[in-house]
Amino acid sequence: MADLKVFRNDLERALISLDRDTAQLIVKQAVLVGTPIEIAGELISQTLKIIGDKWEEGTLSLSQVYMSGLICEQIIDQILPPSSPVRIDQPKMAIAVFEDFHLLGKRIIYSVLRASGFELMDLGGGMGIASLLEIIKKENIRVLLLSVLMLPSAIRIKELTKKLTGSGVKIVVGGAPFRFDEQLWKEVGADAFGRDSSDAIDIVTKIMAGSL
Numbered sequence: 001m002a003d004l005k006v007f008r009n010d011l012e013r014a015l016i017s018l019d020r021d022t023a024q025l026i027v028k029q030a031v032l033v034g035t036p037i038e039i040a041g042e043l044i045s046q047t048l049k050i051i052g053d054k055w056e057e058g059t060l061s062l063s064q065v066y067m068s069g070l071i072c073e074q075i076i077d078q079i080l081p082p083s084s085p086v087r088i089d090q091p092k093m094a095i096a097v098f099e100d101f102h103l104l105g106k107r108i109i110y111s112v113l114r115a116s117g118f119e120l121m122d123l124g125g126g127m128g129i130a131s132l133l134e135i136i137k138k139e140n141i142r143v144l145l146l147s148v149l150m151l152p153s154a155i156r157i158k159e160l161t162k163k164l165t166g167s168g169v170k171i172v173v174g175g176a177p178f179r180f181d182e183q184l185w186k187e188v189g190a191d192a193f194g195r196d197s198s199d200a201i202d203i204v205t206k207i208m209a210g211s212l
């Protein structure tokens with residue numbers, strides 16, 4: 001795997017100075033040594049995590065976190081390949097951000113899965129239990145990937161999994177609360193938890209093969 005760590009400090013500096021052009025230039029250089037998927041997961045996602053941690057420590061402002069997210073969203077749109085020509089679209093799969101609008105993680109997982117050859121519906125952000133149940137039924141979704149960033153929402157996943165008992169629908173979760181507490185996914189009745197996009201590929205591959 002390419003060493004993308006060398007770009008992290010420069011990218012962080014460009015993002016917190018809201019310098020979009022320099023951020024784009026750094027990612028252009030990184031594209032010469034890593035694949036777009038590695039860059040999304042290893043460089044962009046990790047740099048955002050560092051920026052997020054600094055916000056939590058009180059050394060950066062919320063507007064810097066917000067603008068860094070926006071700039072990265074645009075860069076990810078530019079670098080990630082739109083899709084693989086050969087798609088695996090059975091069983092039917094969808095992804096959503098559960099209850100809030102922290103969209104970046106979902107954006108990465110969606111793009112990486114599509115780029116890896118899986119077909120899935122993007123249900124967007126702010127999805128609640130009632131709307132998810134309706135879509136699962138209407139579209140016959142068999143695998144639902146949920147990105148969850150707020151702790152109260154993560155706990156409410158339990159209500160969703162209860163309502164889906166016996167339906168055979170697989171629920172895969174990811175996001176900050178599940179990374180903070182690595183037992184939480186079991187407590188809320190999910191079928192699997194993924195730390196990042198490579199976990200997402202592994203989990204979905206196992207589900208497709210019937211081994212999860």
Ligand code: B12
Nearest residue numbers: 052069100101102103104105147150151174175176194196
């Ligand atoms: C950036 C950010 C924002 C941005 C969001 C920009 C955007 N367009 O998404 C802004 C500034 C808008 C924001 C707002 C808020 N935020 Co905020 N935010 C963050 C921050 C710093 C980083 C999140 C992020 O984008 N990370 C980068 C992405 C790429 O990483 P990721 O989402 O974790 O995804 C990766 C993995 O987790 C995994 N993954 C994610 N989803 C899935 C799904 C599956 C199926 C799989 C397999 C894997 C997977 O793969 C991804 C790629 O590696 C986090 C801190 C943190 N530690 O996460 C706080 C955080 C999530 N926010 C928090 C809060 C409180 C808020 C606000 C309520 C603040 C406020 N008072 O207004 C609002 C709520 C907004 C809303 N209603 O949605 C809290 C939640 C705390 C809690 N206990 O619930 C956090 C944890 C910060 C903190 N410690 O206080 N936020």
